[in-house]
Amino acid sequence: xxxxxxxxxxxxxxxxxxxxxxxxxxxxxxxxxxxxxxxxxxxxxxxxxxxxxxxxxxx
Numbered sequence: 001x002x003x004x005x006x007x008x009x010x011x012x013x014x015x016x017x018x019x020x021x022x023x024x025x026x027x028x029x030x031x032x033x034x035x036x037x038x039x040x041x042x043x044x045x046x047x048x049x050x051x052x053x054x055x056x057x058x059x
Contacts, residue, residue: 017041
């Protein structure tokens with residue numbers, strides 16, 4: 001079964017993404033997308049850094 005890995009919510013101040021991902025030790029800057037935790041992401045740059053493609057979903 002396919003499920004979404006991220007959900008985008010748009011607000012007047014900007015977009016926020018809720019992503020099924022979790023930080024990976026020891027750096028904690030890398031993430032495992034598809035994890036069993038939810039990360040809240042506040043910038044399209046971080047979404048790109050996490051491996052999401054440059055699509056309208058990020059703009």
